[in-house]
Structures are given as C-alpha cells and as structure tokens.
Amino acid sequence: MQELFRKLETESNEMGLAVNRAKTKIMVVDRAAHLNNPKNIIPGVDIVEHNVYLGAQVNTNGSCVPEIKRRIGMTKDAMTRLNNIWKKRGISMNTKIRLVRALIFPIFLYGVETWTIRARERQRIDALEMWCWRCMMRIPWTAKRTNVSILTQLKIKTRLSTICHQQILSYFGHIVRRGDESLEKLIIVGNTEGKRARGRYPTRWTDQVKDTCSSKFCSIVREAMDRTRWRAIIHSKCKPSSDDHDPQSWGNDERERVNIFTRKKNKKTRSNSERV
Template sequence: MEISTTKTKSLVVSKEPIRCKLVVEDRPIEQVMRVAYLGVQISSNQDRTREIKEQANKAARISGALGDIVWNNKHMRNQTKVRIYKTIVRPIMTYGIETRADTKVMKNALRTAEMKVLRNVLGLTLRDKRRNEDIRSECGVPDVVRWGRNRRRLWNAHVERMGDGRIAKIVRDGTPGTRRPLGRPPKRWRDSWTSISQEA
C-alpha cells in the first residue's frame, strides 16, 4: 500500500489541542483540527455545532434555489411541496442525526432552518405572526428535533439486532476505562433520546 504524504492528514481527538508530529519517509504529515469524511465534519474537540450550522446553510441554499420553481409555484399543491421538502431539503440538514447528541444550540439551528422552508411552502413570512405549531400542523410535518429523536431510537433498535462482534454494537455498549476529565461532561448519545427531561 502506498501512502500519499501530500493528501494524508492527521487529527488528534482531545479536549485540549495536542501537537502530534507524524513523519512518513522523512515527510511530515499535516495535522488538522477538522476534517470532512462522508459528509460529516469530524473535529478534534468533538464539537458538532459547526457541522449543524453548515448543514443548515446547505439546506437554506437548496431551499433558495427551489424558491421560484417550487415554493412560489401557484399551480402546485402544498402537500406536493411538503413532500419535496421531506425528500430533498430535510435529508441535507439532518444527515448523520442518528449518531449524534444534539445540544440546545443544534436544536435551535435545525428548527429555525425547518421553519424557514415551511413558511415558504405556505407563502408566509414572520410578519404574518403564525405560530410554528400551527404551520407544522397545516403542513403535516413533525418537529425536526422530535423526528431526529425517533430516528435515533430506530438506529438503536437496528444496532440491537446486530451481532455482538459488530463495531457499532461494541461502541454503543462499551464504557471508557479512564477517568472523566474536569468540567461539564458532553451530552451522551443515549441521553439525547432516553432522558425523561426531553420532549416526547
């Protein structure tokens, strides 16, 4: 196997920045703080906030491109527009939602991006002063955060059916053997859909 030293990058996952010098054939490997892999942003400090905002921005750009063709089309039913939203826009801003634990900032970003699209579907603006719940009810679309929470439950059931030797199941059931660092712990994936403090 040949390794291209110009294309290869290194990333250290740590709460504090750590310098790790790697050399292959007397050529140093560039260390990065963030890398995109299969559409998911992997950062050294495991902060997913920027990833959510980038996905929301991508969804907003797609929604803007569909504005004159779909959202403002008077000859198209709202149900058809909602199906286009579910098929094209929502998958972009929720990619990888099954495997991450959303924080309050992430939830707000997703809900804001979704409501922008649904208002365009119904031809509304913020000046119309329609409640978000009423707009979702008229469109027949559940809250994107609750939808994502249900997707996590489905993913957990899928992992449960896996064999004990599968990596996904080992990671889900494993517990770290080290002490937890000081400071507030990050939100666990399991707590994002099993905590009684969450919405239904």
C-alpha cells in the same frame, strides 16, 4: 505516526498505489487537542482541526455542533435554489410539502444517527424547519404568523427534530441487537477504563437516549432487543418539543386567529367552486 505513514506508503507501492500527500490530512482527536512539533510530523501533510469524511464533518473535540450548523447551511442553500418552484401557483401545497420532505430534509438528515442533540441544537433544528415552511409558503417575516398556525395549516404532525430523535433511537436498536463481537455494540454498551476529568462532562450519545426514554440504560437495552416493542417505544417517546398542535393548549387569541384563517380559507374555496 511517521512510522505508520511510512508503512502505509510502502504497502501501497507494492500494490501499485500511491499516497497523494496533497490530499492527505492529519487530525488528532484527543483530550489535549495538540501535538508536539505539529509542523514537522510528516512533510507535505497538513494537520487540520476538522475534516469532511464520507460527507460528514469530523472535529478534534468530537462535537457535532459544527456539523449541525453545516447541514443547516446546506439545507437553506438548497431551499433557496428552489425558489422558482415555491413561487409557482400551479403547484399545489401538498405537492410542495412532499418536495420539501423528499429533496430538502434528507440533506439535513444525512448522518443524523450519529449526532448528539442537546436542547440548544433541537431549537436550531425546529427553527430551520419553520424557516423552510415559511420559505415554501412565501410568508415574509413581517407577517404576524405564528408557528402554530403554520403547522396547523400544513397539517404537520411530526417535527423535524422529532424525526432526528426517532432515527437516533432506531439506530440504537440496530446496534444493541447486533452480536457481542460487534465493535459498535462494544463501544455503546461496554465500559471504558480510566477516570473522568474534573468538572461537568459533555453530553454523550447514550445520554440523549436515556433522556428520551426516561429510563435506566440497562432497561433500555433490554427493551431494544425486541424489535416490535422498540418500534412502539420510539413512536411513543419521541414527541414534539414545542408548538403543540392541540388547540386546548393554545391561548384564546391564538385559537381565534387560527379560526379566522380557517374561515377565510373555506370561504375562498366556496367562492372558487361557485365560479366553476
């Protein structure tokens, strides 16, 4: 690595460029996650376990969980900084929903195509979405409002976690439809030489594609070659993980609570129209 870094500095100097060692970081991604004599590998260059590259955090173990937690924190921070907007009564609820989708959710969805979302991460994403909706509606935690009633009031049909899986499948289709010389396609479709370590292996990026489509990988690749068919499969396979909007699947108490809320809202609307 010292030789590679020396060549990099030499070639950069010939082009009139200089390597800033204070801003240069070294991160080794391997199974052992360690180096021999890491402090003396390159003078003036720090060795880190995680680094933000092109807006996304990369870790030595290849896990995307720290990046998801980081994005959740950034999303909540952006949501909190817009409290003055959520407090204004002159802004309609539909406008606030559009603001959340246009200003808040894109912060979380940046780079989502590269994530490996497990069941635990999907629960975190669903919890973040409900936190955003409750913050937008100014609902305190003491209010006995269920997630189903809030989603029904806002008429939310597609959950944030579902959007994540849709973008992952869409990106998978783009990779598969590339030429055989594509490096991304070779990594996804090709086989790697060697043997696995003992024990259960971590969930891979392609494993979530197979779990979502509930099919063999070779069949998924063939279906993804057809853009129109693959788009239909994405919308049919990606469904909400929880908080079903179908009233038939709710309990009697939940249906009654939503009906009472709807009747109160209609009564308030009629009274306002009569005053006008």
